[in-house]
Amino acid sequence: MGGPEPAEVEEDATYLQLRDFTPVIVHRTRARDRGEVLRFVRHLTADSIELRYGSPMREETVAEELLGLATPDPRVSLVMETVTSGPRVVGTAEFVRYRHEPSRAEVAFLIEDDFQGRGAATVLLYELARRARADGVRWFTAFVLRENVAMCDVFVHSGFPYRVVRDGPQWIVELDIGTSKREDDREVPSRTGPAIAPS
Ligand SMILES: CC(C)(COP(=O)(O)OP(=O)(O)OC[C@H]1O[C@@H](n2cnc3c(N)ncnc32)[C@H](O)[C@@H]1OP(=O)(O)O)[C@@H](O)C(=O)NCCC(=O)NCCS
Secondary structure (H helix, E strand, O other): OOOOOHHHOOOOOEEEEOOOOOEEEEEEOOHHHHHHHHHHHHOOOHHHHHHHHOOOOOHHHHHHHHHOOOOOOOEEEEEEEEOEOEOEEEEEEEEEEEOOEEEEEEEEEEEOHHHOOOOHHHHHHHHHHHHHHHOOOOEEEEEEEOOOHHHHHHHHOOOOOEEEEEEOOEEEEEEEOOOOOOHHHOOOOOOOOOOOOOO
16 A cells, blocks of 8 residues: 555666665656655755755755756766655665766765665665666765765765775765675674774
């Protein structure tokens, strides 16, 4: 009950679950997701938007960015929806390939505040990596504000080999997604603090 009707199931949808077994669907963002993406953005805190974009942004602009309509970059944008009470966007992720180096892509994530800490970004990272690998991408790069411990934790705990470089107020994180990783393969380092240091 409450799940998507067969006609609504997207061809590219992947059925996954969060750490607490909440079922979710991940699929590419479509123009018709605009209303739901805008609702998602309106539920975000200003802090989350600032951590994602580095400065405050208007909700409509954030929604346009997430829908991939604001820039012509070669990007793949994903939304994560819960399916228990009708489709509801609770997270987004994207990778944008570098034109001059197509084996490399920049990644970013944005998760609804109520859903943070439940493994949503981790699930999206694996799904993004799976799709990017199939597209010939080997490296993910992320620009993360240094105070963004949660985002650093997602990368460091992912199990993908990584390198971190400090660059002013941010970390530049480089992940080698060349090898497929299952969640239960990943090494979980000590939780005493962010296991990252400038290289
Ligand atoms: C950063 C963000 C994407 C993480 O998403 P998430 O779904 O909460 O991440 P997950 O639940 O998969 O994993 C979070 C990890 O960080 C830890 N964590 C979560 N919140 C934390 C916090 N406030 N402080 C420290 N660690 C935290 C969790 O324990 C988890 O580690 P684990 O895998 O060892 O358990 C999310 O917080 C977010 O959308 N933030 C605002 C936007 C943003 O910062 N985007 C990144 C720009 S590149």
